[in-house]
Amino acid sequence: MKDVFARDILQGRHAVITGAGSGICQRIAERFAAQGAVVNIIGRNLEKAQAAAQGITAAGGHAHGWSADVRDMEALQATVNACVDRCGPIDIVLAGAAGNFVAEAMGMSAKAYRTVIEIDLLGSFHLFRASFPHLRKPGAHVMAISAVQASMPTAAQSHVGAAKAGIEHLVRTLAIEWGPLGIRCNAISPGPVADTEGFARLAPGGDTSWERMREGIPLGRAAQRDEIADLALFLASGAAAYIHGTTIAIDGGQSNLGSLPFGAMLLDSLRRT
Numbered sequence: 001m002k003d004v005f006a007r008d009i010l011q012g013r014h015a016v017i018t019g020a021g022s023g024i025c026q027r028i029a030e031r032f033a034a035q036g037a038v039v040n041i042i043g044r045n046l047e048k049a050q051a052a053a054q055g056i057t058a059a060g061g062h063a064h065g066w067s068a069d070v071r072d073m074e075a076l077q078a079t080v081n082a083c084v085d086r087c088g089p090i091d092i093v094l095a096g097a098a099g100n101f102v103a104e105a106m107g108m109s110a111k112a113y114r115t116v117i118e119i120d121l122l123g124s125f126h127l128f129r130a131s132f133p134h135l136r137k138p139g140a141h142v143m144a145i146s147a148v149q150a151s152m153p154t155a156a157q158s159h160v161g162a163a164k165a166g167i168e169h170l171v172r173t174l175a176i177e178w179g180p181l182g183i184r185c186n187a188i189s190p191g192p193v194a195d196t197e198g199f200a201r202l203a204p205g206g207d208t209s210w211e212r213m214r215e216g217i218p219l220g221r222a223a224q225r226d227e228i229a230d231l232a233l234f235l236a237s238g239a240a241a242y243i244h245g246t247t248i249a250i251d252g253g254q255s256n257l258g259s260l261p262f263g264a265m266l267l268d269s270l271r272r273t
Contacts, residue, residue: 009233010236010237014089015094018094018096019043019095019097019098020049024193024229026041029052031232031233033061037062037092038063038064040087041053042080044067044069066079071118091136091140098120100116100160102266104155104156104158104267104270105158107270116163141183143171143185143188144170145187145188146189151165151247156270167187171245191254192254193228195224202266212268217252218257219252227250228250
């Protein structure tokens with residue numbers, strides 16, 4: 001039987017990833033490239049996208065950086081088309097562009113709320129829609145990055161929870177519509193991930209905030225970016241060929257305890273400022 005965990009398990013595959021100029025998705029892009037995939041990184045900031053791609057190239061991988069705002073369907077479609085012109089049909093799509101900030105529902109404007117919905121949910125739909133004509137059928141896999149807030153209502157995170165819940169529902173619906181074409185659809189739902197911009201925003205009090213957040217995580221620590229990348233690689237590999245239409249939590253058990261410690265910490269940090 002073929003060893004699906006051998007090196008270069010993504011050899012010959014073409015991956016398109018948004019939000020990979022930094023953080024979780026940058027590490028996923030690096031992991032995919034290290035396993036043989038050609039990776040196209042799309043970000044709103046061209047310099048960051050190209051820097052991430054150059055880092056992969058310097059390490060011996062193959063990557064290209066592109067600029068597009070995921071909220072702009074026309075611009076994103078043009079960029080995806082350019083990726084295909086350069087690298088051929090798409091095997092892996094990962095929607096990872098996201099926005100977040102800490103705010104109570106009545107403490108943010110309608111514009112601020114809409115911005116998160118547009119980047120996270122609408123941006124994911126735009127990427128999937130733009131990629132669909134170019135997906136390898138059968139055999140392609142589309143993924144999105146969700147968050148524990150989708151299933152764990154959290155104070156000061158109503159905008160993120162709504163956006164991520166929408167992403168998870170979108171993935172489940174596409175699994176029904178695209179599954180017969182041989183396209184797998186899944187989502188990854190991380191809890192706090194160390195050394196990311198999102199972690200810094202959700203622990204504004206530094207070590208004090210983190211200690212309170214950790215009380216709500218049974219494993220007592222944040223995830224590492226490598227752990228999220230490992231899960232994404234598994235889902236993209238042949239070892240996950242029958243995993244379809246689901247969201248996999250990677251949160252150290254946080255969602256089993258609920259959001260009270262997390263949300264209470266966020267509210268306290270807001271009300272102290």
